[in-house]
Amino acid sequence: MNHNPNAPALIDGFGRRVDYIRLSITDRCDFRCVYCMSEDVQFLPRDEVLSLEECSRLVKVFVSLGVKKVRITGGEPLVRKGALWLFNEIGHLPGLNELVVTTNGSQLEYQASALKQAGVRRINISLDTLDEARFRQITRVGELSKVLRGITTAKQARFEKIKLNTVLMRGINDDEAIPLVAFAIEHGLDISFIEEMPLGHVNHSRDSSFVSNEGTLKLLRSRYDLIGSVESTGGPARYWRVPNTNTKIGFISPHSHNFCESCNRVRITSKGELYLCLGQEHMVNLAPLLRQFPDDDLPLKEAIINSMHIKPKGHDFKPERNEPAVIRFMSHTGG
Ligand code: SAM
Ligand code: SF4
Numbered sequence: 001m002n003h004n005p006n007a008p009a010l011i012d013g014f015g016r017r018v019d020y021i022r023l024s025i026t027d028r029c030d031f032r033c034v035y036c037m038s039e040d041v042q043f044l045p046r047d048e049v050l051s052l053e054e055c056s057r058l059v060k061v062f063v064s065l066g067v068k069k070v071r072i073t074g075g076e077p078l079v080r081k082g083a084l085w086l087f088n089e090i091g092h093l094p095g096l097n098e099l100v101v102t103t104n105g106s107q108l109e110y111q112a113s114a115l116k117q118a119g120v121r122r123i124n125i126s127l128d129t130l131d132e133a134r135f136r137q138i139t140r141v142g143e144l145s146k147v148l149r150g151i152t153t154a155k156q157a158r159f160e161k162i163k164l165n166t167v168l169m170r171g172i173n174d175d176e177a178i179p180l181v182a183f184a185i186e187h188g189l190d191i192s193f194i195e196e197m198p199l200g201h202v203n204h205s206r207d208s209s210f211v212s213n214e215g216t217l218k219l220l221r222s223r224y225d226l227i228g229s230v231e232s233t234g235g236p237a238r239y240w241r242v243p244n245t246n247t248k249i250g251f252i253s254p255h256s257h258n259f260c261e262s263c264n265r266v267r268i269t270s271k272g273e274l275y276l277c278l279g280q281e282h283m284v285n286l287a288p289l290l291r292q293f294p295d296d297d298l299p300l301k302e303a304i305i306n307s308m309h310i311k312p313k314g315h316d317f318k319p320e321r322n323e324p325a326v327i328r329f330m331s332h333t334g335g
Contacts, residue, residue: 010065010305013310013311014311016311018067018265018266018311019069020067020071021059021069021071022073023055024268025074025075025083026075028079029079030106032139034204035169035204052085054290057297061301062304069100071100072100073101073102079107087099088119090119098121099118099119099120102126102165104125106142106146108123108150109149109152109153112150121159121161122163125147127165130144130179130180134173135147137172138169151187155188162190167196170208178223181223181249188246190247194254195212197278217240217251220240220249237252237259254279254315260315268286272287273287276311277312284304284306286304
Protein backbone atom coordinates (compact mmCIF):
# COMPACT_ATOMS: atom_id res chain seq x y z
CA MET A 1 0.00 0.00 0.00
CA ASN A 2 2.36 2.66 1.23
CA HIS A 3 5.74 1.31 0.12
CA ASN A 4 6.51 4.32 -2.00
CA PRO A 5 8.41 6.95 0.01
CA ASN A 6 6.83 9.60 -2.23
CA ALA A 7 3.34 8.39 -1.36
CA PRO A 8 1.11 11.23 -0.15
CA ALA A 9 1.28 12.10 3.51
CA LEU A 10 -1.31 13.93 5.51
CA ILE A 11 0.24 17.20 6.60
CA ASP A 12 -1.92 19.82 8.28
CA GLY A 13 -1.74 23.62 8.06
CA PHE A 14 0.69 23.74 11.00
CA GLY A 15 3.11 21.25 9.48
CA ARG A 16 2.00 18.38 11.70
CA ARG A 17 1.95 14.96 10.09
CA VAL A 18 -1.19 12.94 10.75
CA ASP A 19 -0.34 9.25 10.79
CA TYR A 20 -2.73 7.96 13.45
CA ILE A 21 -6.50 7.51 13.23
CA ARG A 22 -8.95 6.53 15.91
CA LEU A 23 -12.00 4.93 14.38
CA SER A 24 -15.17 4.40 16.37
CA ILE A 25 -17.04 1.42 14.98
CA THR A 26 -20.13 1.84 17.14
CA ASP A 27 -21.64 4.39 19.50
CA ARG A 28 -23.34 1.58 21.43
CA CYS A 29 -22.02 0.16 24.66
CA ASP A 30 -22.92 -2.47 27.23
CA PHE A 31 -21.83 -0.07 30.04
CA ARG A 32 -23.10 3.42 30.89
CA CYS A 33 -20.07 4.98 32.60
CA VAL A 34 -21.13 8.07 34.50
CA TYR A 35 -18.44 10.32 32.99
CA CYS A 36 -19.06 9.08 29.46
CA MET A 37 -22.79 8.87 28.78
CA SER A 38 -26.13 9.59 30.33
CA GLU A 39 -28.19 6.71 31.63
CA ASP A 40 -30.92 7.16 29.02
CA VAL A 41 -28.50 7.72 26.14
CA GLN A 42 -30.10 7.51 22.69
CA PHE A 43 -27.96 5.55 20.27
CA LEU A 44 -27.83 6.24 16.54
CA PRO A 45 -30.29 4.51 14.23
CA ARG A 46 -28.42 1.54 12.77
CA ASP A 47 -28.62 2.74 9.17
CA GLU A 48 -26.65 5.88 10.11
CA VAL A 49 -23.73 3.83 11.40
CA LEU A 50 -21.03 2.90 8.89
CA SER A 51 -21.06 -0.73 7.80
CA LEU A 52 -17.98 -2.75 8.70
CA GLU A 53 -17.14 -2.86 4.99
CA GLU A 54 -17.18 0.96 4.97
CA CYS A 55 -14.98 1.02 8.07
CA SER A 56 -12.53 -1.32 6.38
CA ARG A 57 -12.50 0.81 3.21
CA LEU A 58 -11.84 3.94 5.26
CA VAL A 59 -8.91 2.32 7.06
CA LYS A 60 -7.42 1.19 3.74
CA VAL A 61 -7.76 4.70 2.27
CA PHE A 62 -6.13 6.31 5.31
CA VAL A 63 -3.28 3.78 5.22
CA SER A 64 -2.75 4.58 1.54
CA LEU A 65 -2.36 8.21 2.68
CA GLY A 66 0.44 7.33 5.07
CA VAL A 67 -1.44 6.45 8.25
CA LYS A 68 0.61 3.94 10.24
CA LYS A 69 -1.42 3.44 13.38
CA VAL A 70 -5.12 2.67 13.74
CA ARG A 71 -7.03 2.46 16.99
CA ILE A 72 -10.45 0.84 16.90
CA THR A 73 -12.70 2.22 19.59
CA GLY A 74 -16.30 3.16 20.33
CA GLY A 75 -18.72 3.03 22.24
CA GLU A 76 -17.65 -0.49 22.99
CA PRO A 77 -16.06 -1.82 19.79
CA LEU A 78 -16.23 -5.47 20.82
CA VAL A 79 -20.02 -5.47 21.21
CA ARG A 80 -20.40 -4.66 17.51
CA LYS A 81 -21.52 -7.81 15.71
CA GLY A 82 -18.86 -8.89 13.23
CA ALA A 83 -16.13 -6.68 14.75
CA LEU A 84 -13.67 -9.55 14.44
CA TRP A 85 -14.24 -9.62 10.68
CA LEU A 86 -13.02 -6.02 10.53
CA PHE A 87 -9.94 -6.76 12.64
CA ASN A 88 -9.09 -9.65 10.32
CA GLU A 89 -9.62 -7.46 7.24
CA ILE A 90 -7.21 -4.75 8.34
CA GLY A 91 -4.93 -6.52 10.82
CA HIS A 92 -2.20 -7.36 8.34
CA LEU A 93 -2.48 -4.43 5.91
CA PRO A 94 0.91 -3.55 4.43
CA GLY A 95 1.89 -0.10 5.65
CA LEU A 96 -0.13 -0.35 8.84
CA ASN A 97 2.41 -0.73 11.63
CA GLU A 98 0.07 -0.80 14.58
CA LEU A 99 -3.48 -1.94 15.02
CA VAL A 100 -4.71 -1.34 18.55
CA VAL A 101 -8.04 -1.44 20.33
CA THR A 102 -9.59 0.34 23.30
CA THR A 103 -12.18 -1.71 25.13
CA ASN A 104 -14.05 -1.86 28.42
CA GLY A 105 -12.92 -5.49 28.66
CA SER A 106 -16.36 -7.04 28.97
CA GLN A 107 -15.95 -9.23 25.85
CA LEU A 108 -12.26 -10.04 26.14
CA GLU A 109 -12.72 -13.41 27.77
CA TYR A 110 -14.31 -14.51 24.48
CA GLN A 111 -12.42 -12.41 21.94
CA ALA A 112 -8.88 -11.72 23.17
CA SER A 113 -7.12 -14.56 21.41
CA ALA A 114 -9.00 -13.98 18.11
CA LEU A 115 -8.00 -10.30 18.27
CA LYS A 116 -4.38 -11.24 18.77
CA GLN A 117 -4.52 -13.63 15.84
CA ALA A 118 -6.13 -10.95 13.67
CA GLY A 119 -3.07 -8.75 14.17
CA VAL A 120 -3.97 -6.55 17.13
CA ARG A 121 -0.69 -5.86 18.89
CA ARG A 122 -1.65 -3.78 21.87
CA ILE A 123 -4.82 -3.37 23.80
CA ASN A 124 -6.15 -0.72 26.19
CA ILE A 125 -8.63 -1.83 28.81
CA SER A 126 -10.58 0.68 30.88
CA LEU A 127 -10.56 -0.08 34.60
CA ASP A 128 -11.50 2.58 37.14
CA THR A 129 -11.82 0.50 40.31
CA LEU A 130 -11.07 -2.89 41.83
CA ASP A 131 -14.20 -2.82 43.95
CA GLU A 132 -17.27 -4.63 42.60
CA ALA A 133 -19.84 -2.23 44.10
CA ARG A 134 -17.98 0.85 42.90
CA PHE A 135 -17.56 -0.72 39.49
CA ARG A 136 -21.33 -1.03 39.30
CA GLN A 137 -21.73 2.56 40.51
CA ILE A 138 -19.35 3.93 37.87
CA THR A 139 -20.45 1.80 34.92
CA ARG A 140 -24.08 1.67 36.17
CA VAL A 141 -24.51 -1.85 34.72
CA GLY A 142 -21.07 -3.48 34.37
CA GLU A 143 -19.64 -6.49 36.19
CA LEU A 144 -16.08 -6.22 37.48
CA SER A 145 -15.48 -9.98 37.61
CA LYS A 146 -16.14 -10.26 33.87
CA VAL A 147 -13.58 -7.56 33.11
CA LEU A 148 -11.02 -9.19 35.40
CA ARG A 149 -11.54 -12.49 33.58
CA GLY A 150 -11.08 -10.57 30.33
CA ILE A 151 -7.76 -9.17 31.56
CA THR A 152 -6.58 -12.68 32.47
CA THR A 153 -7.51 -13.98 29.01
CA ALA A 154 -5.80 -11.02 27.35
CA LYS A 155 -2.61 -11.75 29.31
CA GLN A 156 -2.75 -15.36 28.15
CA ALA A 157 -3.12 -14.17 24.54
CA ARG A 158 0.28 -12.44 24.86
CA PHE A 159 -0.35 -9.01 23.41
CA GLU A 160 2.80 -6.91 23.16
CA LYS A 161 1.36 -4.65 25.78
CA ILE A 162 -1.82 -4.30 27.76
CA LYS A 163 -2.57 -0.89 29.21
CA LEU A 164 -5.23 0.01 31.72
CA ASN A 165 -7.03 3.35 31.33
CA THR A 166 -8.32 4.90 34.52
CA VAL A 167 -10.49 7.96 35.10
CA LEU A 168 -10.39 9.02 38.75
CA MET A 169 -13.33 10.94 40.20
CA ARG A 170 -13.27 12.75 43.50
CA GLY A 171 -15.26 11.03 46.20
CA ILE A 172 -15.87 7.97 44.02
CA ASN A 173 -12.57 6.23 43.24
CA ASP A 174 -9.85 8.82 43.89
CA ASP A 175 -8.45 6.65 46.69
CA GLU A 176 -7.63 3.86 44.21
CA ALA A 177 -4.64 5.29 42.38
CA ILE A 178 -2.15 3.26 44.43
CA PRO A 179 -4.17 -0.01 44.48
CA LEU A 180 -4.69 0.22 40.70
CA VAL A 181 -0.98 0.81 40.08
CA ALA A 182 -0.19 -2.13 42.40
CA PHE A 183 -2.61 -4.25 40.34
CA ALA A 184 -0.92 -3.13 37.11
CA ILE A 185 2.53 -4.01 38.52
CA GLU A 186 1.35 -7.40 39.76
CA HIS A 187 0.04 -8.25 36.28
CA GLY A 188 2.83 -6.64 34.24
CA LEU A 189 0.52 -4.05 32.67
CA ASP A 190 0.88 -0.34 31.95
CA ILE A 191 -1.62 2.09 33.36
CA SER A 192 -2.69 5.58 32.29
CA PHE A 193 -4.66 8.05 34.33
CA ILE A 194 -6.98 10.15 32.16
CA GLU A 195 -8.29 13.41 33.52
CA GLU A 196 -12.04 13.66 33.16
CA MET A 197 -12.87 15.72 30.09
CA PRO A 198 -15.85 18.04 29.73
CA LEU A 199 -17.42 16.15 26.82
CA GLY A 200 -21.22 16.11 26.79
CA HIS A 201 -23.62 16.82 29.67
CA VAL A 202 -23.58 14.31 32.53
CA ASN A 203 -25.53 13.92 35.77
CA HIS A 204 -22.71 14.94 38.11
CA SER A 205 -20.76 18.16 38.49
CA ARG A 206 -17.51 17.70 36.58
CA ASP A 207 -16.00 20.44 38.65
CA SER A 208 -16.43 18.63 41.94
CA SER A 209 -15.49 15.23 40.51
CA PHE A 210 -12.33 16.47 38.77
CA VAL A 211 -9.07 14.89 39.98
CA SER A 212 -5.91 16.45 38.58
CA ASN A 213 -3.12 14.25 37.32
CA GLU A 214 -0.70 16.52 39.09
CA GLY A 215 -2.16 15.40 42.45
CA THR A 216 -2.21 11.75 41.38
CA LEU A 217 1.43 11.89 40.29
CA LYS A 218 2.40 13.46 43.61
CA LEU A 219 0.59 10.73 45.52
CA LEU A 220 2.18 7.95 43.45
CA ARG A 221 5.65 9.45 43.86
CA SER A 222 5.20 9.29 47.61
CA ARG A 223 4.81 5.52 47.20
CA TYR A 224 7.05 4.65 44.20
CA ASP A 225 10.42 5.97 42.96
CA LEU A 226 9.11 6.89 39.54
CA ILE A 227 11.55 7.61 36.72
CA GLY A 228 10.47 10.10 34.06
CA SER A 229 10.37 8.70 30.54
CA VAL A 230 11.01 10.71 27.39
CA GLU A 231 8.73 8.48 25.40
CA SER A 232 6.06 10.29 23.44
CA THR A 233 3.18 9.06 21.32
CA GLY A 234 2.44 12.48 19.89
CA GLY A 235 -0.49 12.56 22.27
CA PRO A 236 -1.35 14.16 25.58
CA ALA A 237 0.35 11.47 27.68
CA ARG A 238 3.47 11.79 29.79
CA TYR A 239 5.05 8.59 31.05
CA TRP A 240 6.91 7.40 34.14
CA ARG A 241 8.54 4.03 34.73
CA VAL A 242 8.23 2.05 37.93
CA PRO A 243 11.78 0.72 38.55
CA ASN A 244 12.27 -3.05 38.57
CA THR A 245 8.86 -3.69 37.06
CA ASN A 246 7.39 -3.91 33.55
CA THR A 247 4.98 -1.14 34.32
CA LYS A 248 4.83 2.34 32.87
CA ILE A 249 2.46 4.93 34.26
CA GLY A 250 0.95 7.47 31.88
CA PHE A 251 -0.83 10.70 32.66
CA ILE A 252 -3.22 11.97 30.04
CA SER A 253 -3.90 15.57 30.88
CA PRO A 254 -6.16 17.00 28.22
CA HIS A 255 -6.42 20.35 29.97
CA SER A 256 -2.77 20.96 29.28
CA HIS A 257 -2.05 22.43 25.85
CA ASN A 258 1.52 21.21 25.58
CA PHE A 259 0.71 18.25 23.43
CA CYS A 260 -1.32 20.00 20.71
CA GLU A 261 1.91 21.03 18.96
CA SER A 262 2.82 17.44 18.25
CA CYS A 263 -0.72 16.18 17.62
CA ASN A 264 -0.57 13.42 15.00
CA ARG A 265 -4.12 12.08 15.11
CA VAL A 266 -7.67 12.50 13.88
CA ARG A 267 -10.87 10.73 14.88
CA ILE A 268 -13.66 9.19 12.84
CA THR A 269 -17.06 8.66 14.40
CA SER A 270 -19.20 5.60 13.83
CA LYS A 271 -21.26 7.57 11.31
CA GLY A 272 -18.26 8.63 9.29
CA GLU A 273 -17.57 12.13 10.59
CA LEU A 274 -13.89 12.97 10.50
CA TYR A 275 -13.12 15.13 13.54
CA LEU A 276 -9.81 16.94 13.31
CA CYS A 277 -9.57 17.62 17.07
CA LEU A 278 -11.24 15.94 20.07
CA GLY A 279 -11.98 19.29 21.69
CA GLN A 280 -13.23 21.23 18.66
CA GLU A 281 -16.11 21.12 16.22
CA HIS A 282 -14.05 21.05 12.99
CA MET A 283 -15.40 18.13 11.01
CA VAL A 284 -15.81 16.69 7.54
CA ASN A 285 -18.52 14.12 6.87
CA LEU A 286 -17.05 11.23 4.90
CA ALA A 287 -20.21 9.08 4.84
CA PRO A 288 -21.77 10.72 1.75
CA LEU A 289 -18.55 10.18 -0.20
CA LEU A 290 -18.34 6.55 0.87
CA ARG A 291 -21.89 6.04 -0.34
CA GLN A 292 -21.95 8.17 -3.49
CA PHE A 293 -18.71 6.70 -4.81
CA PRO A 294 -18.73 3.06 -3.76
CA ASP A 295 -16.07 2.10 -6.34
CA ASP A 296 -13.94 5.22 -6.48
CA ASP A 297 -11.70 6.22 -3.59
CA LEU A 298 -10.48 9.43 -5.19
CA PRO A 299 -13.19 11.81 -3.86
CA LEU A 300 -12.67 10.33 -0.39
CA LYS A 301 -8.92 10.80 -0.58
CA GLU A 302 -9.31 14.39 -1.76
CA ALA A 303 -11.71 15.20 1.07
CA ILE A 304 -9.31 13.72 3.63
CA ILE A 305 -6.30 15.58 2.21
CA ASN A 306 -8.31 18.85 2.10
CA SER A 307 -9.56 18.35 5.66
CA MET A 308 -5.99 18.81 6.88
CA HIS A 309 -6.38 22.55 6.31
CA ILE A 310 -9.07 22.81 8.96
CA LYS A 311 -7.26 20.86 11.66
CA PRO A 312 -7.19 23.42 14.47
CA LYS A 313 -4.04 24.42 16.28
CA GLY A 314 -5.34 23.12 19.59
CA HIS A 315 -8.37 22.24 21.65
CA ASP A 316 -10.45 24.66 23.57
CA PHE A 317 -11.51 23.05 26.84
CA LYS A 318 -12.92 25.76 29.02
CA PRO A 319 -11.67 26.37 32.54
CA GLU A 320 -15.24 25.92 33.86
CA ARG A 321 -15.43 22.16 33.75
CA ASN A 322 -19.18 21.98 34.18
CA GLU A 323 -19.67 23.53 30.77
CA PRO A 324 -19.08 20.91 28.12
CA ALA A 325 -16.34 22.16 25.81
CA VAL A 326 -18.03 20.28 23.05
CA ILE A 327 -21.50 18.80 23.17
CA ARG A 328 -20.39 15.41 21.82
CA PHE A 329 -19.83 12.61 24.29
CA MET A 330 -16.60 10.66 24.15
CA SER A 331 -18.65 7.65 23.02
CA HIS A 332 -19.69 9.68 19.96
CA THR A 333 -16.26 10.89 18.93
CA GLY A 334 -14.50 7.69 19.94
CA GLY A 335 -12.15 7.70 22.93
N1 SAM B 1 -15.69 1.49 25.59
C1 SAM B 1 -14.28 1.50 25.47
C2 SAM B 1 -13.62 1.80 26.80
O1 SAM B 1 -14.32 2.17 27.74
O2 SAM B 1 -12.42 1.65 26.88
C3 SAM B 1 -13.77 2.44 24.41
C4 SAM B 1 -14.42 3.79 24.27
S1 SAM B 1 -14.24 4.86 25.70
C5 SAM B 1 -15.12 6.28 25.13
C6 SAM B 1 -12.53 5.26 25.62
C7 SAM B 1 -11.93 5.88 26.85
O3 SAM B 1 -12.53 7.15 27.05
C8 SAM B 1 -12.16 5.10 28.13
O4 SAM B 1 -10.91 4.80 28.71
C9 SAM B 1 -12.95 6.04 29.01
O5 SAM B 1 -12.57 5.92 30.35
C10 SAM B 1 -12.59 7.39 28.44
N2 SAM B 1 -13.59 8.44 28.66
C11 SAM B 1 -14.91 8.44 28.35
N3 SAM B 1 -15.49 9.62 28.67
C12 SAM B 1 -14.51 10.39 29.21
C13 SAM B 1 -14.45 11.72 29.74
N4 SAM B 1 -15.52 12.49 29.79
N5 SAM B 1 -13.26 12.16 30.18
C14 SAM B 1 -12.15 11.38 30.13
N6 SAM B 1 -12.14 10.13 29.65
C15 SAM B 1 -13.31 9.62 29.19
FE1 SF4 C 1 -18.95 2.51 27.33
FE2 SF4 C 1 -16.35 3.04 27.27
FE3 SF4 C 1 -18.13 5.02 27.54
FE4 SF4 C 1 -17.78 3.34 29.54
S1 SF4 C 1 -16.24 4.72 28.71
S2 SF4 C 1 -19.78 4.00 28.71
S3 SF4 C 1 -17.37 1.47 28.52
S4 SF4 C 1 -17.90 3.74 25.77
